[in-house]
Amino acid sequence: MADSHYSLIIIGGGLSGLAAGIRFARFGESVLILEKHSIPGGLNSYYYRKNFLLETGLHAMTNYAGPKERHAPLNRLFRQLNLSRKKFITHEQFSSRILFQNDLALDFSNDISLLKEEIAAKFPGSIDSFNTLLKVVTEYDPFTPKKWVSTRETLAGIITESLLIDMLLLPLMVYGNSEEHDMDFGQFVIMFRSLYFEGFFRPDGTIKEFLDMLVEKFRSLGGEVRYKSAVDSIVSDGKSITGVRLADQSQLSCDNLISTVGTPGTEKLLNDRQQEIYPLGQMSFVESIFILPSKNKSKSKYINDYTIIFYSLADQFDYCRPTLPIDPQWGVICFPENFHGLHRSDYFQIRITNSANYDLWKNTTKDQYKQMKEKWGRESRRVTEEIIGKFYQNVVYEDSFTPVTIEKYTGKECGAVYGSPLKIKDGKTAYNNLFIAGTDQGYLGIVGSMLSGVTMVNQNILSIR
Numbered sequence: 055m056a057d058s059h060y061s062l063i064i065i066g067g068g069l070s071g072l073a074a075g076i077r078f079a080r081f082g083e084s085v086l087i088l089e090k091h092s093i094p095g096g097l098n099s100y101y102y103r104k105n106f107l108l109e110t111g112l113h114a115m116t117n118y119a120g121p122k123e124r125h126a127p128l129n130r131l132f133r134q135l136n137l138s139r140k141k142f143i144t145h146e147q148f149s150s151r152i153l154f155q156n157d158l159a160l161d162f163s164n165d166i167s168l169l170k171e172e173i174a175a176k177f178p179g180s181i182d183s184f185n186t187l188l189k190v191v192t193e194y195d196p197f198t199p200k201k202w203v204s205t206r207e208t209l210a211g212i213i214t215e216s217l218l219i220d221m222l223l224l225p226l227m228v229y230g231n232s233e234e235h236d237m238d239f240g241q242f243v244i245m246f247r248s249l250y251f252e253g254f255f256r257p258d259g260t261i262k263e264f265l266d267m268l269v270e271k272f273r274s275l276g277g278e279v280r281y282k283s284a285v286d287s288i289v290s291d292g293k294s295i296t297g298v299r300l301a302d303q304s305q306l307s308c309d310n311l312i313s314t315v316g317t318p319g320t321e322k323l324l325n326d327r328q329q330e331i332y333p334l335g336q337m338s339f340v341e342s343i344f345i346l347p348s349k350n351k352s353k354s355k356y357i358n359d360y361t362i363i364f365y366s367l368a369d370q371f372d373y374c375r376p377t378l379p380i381d382p383q384w385g386v387i388c389f390p391e392n393f394h395g396l397h398r399s400d401y402f403q404i405r406i407t408n409s410a411n412y413d414l415w416k417n418t419t420k421d422q423y424k425q426m427k428e429k430w431g432r433e434s435r436r437v438t439e440e441i442i443g444k445f446y447q448n449v450v451y452e453d454s455f456t457p458v459t460i461e462k463y464t465g466k467e468c469g470a471v472y473g474s475p476l477k478i479k480d481g482k483t484a485y486n487n488l489f490i491a492g493t494d495q496g497y498l499g500i501v502g503s504m505l506s507g508v509t510m511v512n513q514n515i516l517s518i519r
């Protein structure tokens with residue numbers, strides 16, 4: 055049938071799938087995005103409750119760059135997608151804080167000099183080593199496939215103060231590391247540049263407006279999106295992919311297939327799972343969202359002056375799946391309205407993220423799950439209030455999601471937000487026309503996953519470099 059064959063099919067309408075779709079639609083013919091949910095966005099989407107539009111993921115976008123910085127990743131991305139960067143209004147973060155033991159703080163902003171000053175003041179013996187690290191991070195090429203290199207060992211060879219290493223690692227790990235305890239040095243470099251060199255910003259509108267813009271662009275270029283269209287299996291002749299079978303058992307054929315559902319998820323669709331080449335990620339999170347009427351009533355310096363707090367109550371930080379349902383000993387507290395010039399509403403949000411144990415959330419009855427949400431939500435709030443001061447009495451609406459919610463709405467098994475610990479840097483698979491884009495290709499976050507979609511189309515399908 056004429057309408058069942060496409061040059062390119064993309065599994066997943068998250069940010070990597072949409073970016074890959076737009077890039078291909080600009081040059082190629084007939085591209086289809088298949089998304090199992092009724093709206094796009096995947097991990098970074100939205101929903102409505104009591105007249106509030108709640109964003110599922112968005113704290114901030116990383117990789118900030120002003121419109122004139124031509125070579126910056128954000129601006130390259132906009133050019134690749136033929137979207138106007140000038141019309142994309144952005145708001146930079148106030149500043150963010152890494153806070154250990156509730157009193158040792160390192161502030162950073164979108165200007166690396168603040169972090170340098172903070173380290174010079176609080177770790178004077180390590181400022182030269184930190185400058186060496188900046189040089190290493192600038193010169194390292196993280197994009198060429200390489201053997202795994204331990205970040206902790208590499209950093210220990212440069213910086214002697216282990217507390218400083220832990221403080222620098224916390225934001226980078228919690229915003230993009232799929233491994234427990236350590237991370238690949240290439241991944242560290244990507245995250246370091248995205249957070250400390252480039253920094254945080256938010257678009258003027260919500261994630262819904264951003265997603266709407268991408269879908270509109272894709273459709274205007276002739277691309278087709280089908281929602282509520284879960285791929286049930288990938289069909290191959292052993293060497294090449296010939297198409298996909300949908301949940302309703304209808305079949306579509308294609309010349310090329312991009313999967314954005316992760317490597318374990320893709321293996322499952324190929325019925326290749328017995329090989330288990332790609333392990334499931336262990337890191338997942340519980341996120342609580344609180345809506346307050348206005349921040350002006352608060353005297354908290356954090357609520358007024360900071361964008362994101364990365365905290366650890368202990369002086370050592372180990373990034374791993376907790377043995378309890380959540381670990382409130384370390385986490386992220388985000389104020390998504392605290393960006394320069396952002397005027398979104400009369401309401402003010404606080405978002406708290408803690409690492410979570412998927413199995414403990416999954417293996418419960420409905421009642422136990424509800425009780426766990428209440429109990430651990432209270433605990434996470436108690437810790438947060440010790441840091442930023444009391445806020446809960448003013449909350450007008452709250453919600454939370456767990457690893458089980460993440461799994462349900464994104465298909466990421468075990469709620470593994472950052473995918474498998476094993477990344478495929480070149481996106482290539484054992485099939486000559488099947489490519490992995492998004493989280494398991496190794497670029498993370500919104501800008502990262504979009505760049506991944508574009509890069510996989512350029513390198514593997516259009517052969518543009």
Ligand SMILES: Cc1cc2nc3c(=O)[nH]c(=O)nc-3n(C[C@H](O)[C@H](O)[C@H](O)COP(=O)(O)OP(=O)(O)OC[C@H]3O[C@@H](n4cnc5c(N)ncnc54)[C@H](O)[C@@H]3O)c2cc1C
Pocket residue numbers: 065066067068069070071088089090091094095096097098110111112113114115116283284285286314315319339341460463464465466471491492493494498499500501503
């Ligand atoms: C709580 C949380 C907070 C976050 N905060 C931030 C942040 O502040 N800033 C930031 O930059 N990043 C953040 N991220 C990370 C960011 O959201 C992701 O890195 C990015 O969205 C990943 O996009 P993706 O396209 O690779 O994957 P996904 O978003 O997972 O997209 C995959 C898509 O595939 C669909 N799908 C799955 N299986 C099938 C199937 N069988 N058939 C069809 N469709 C299928 C899913 O429904 C999904 O839409 C956050 C993530 C979470 C969960």
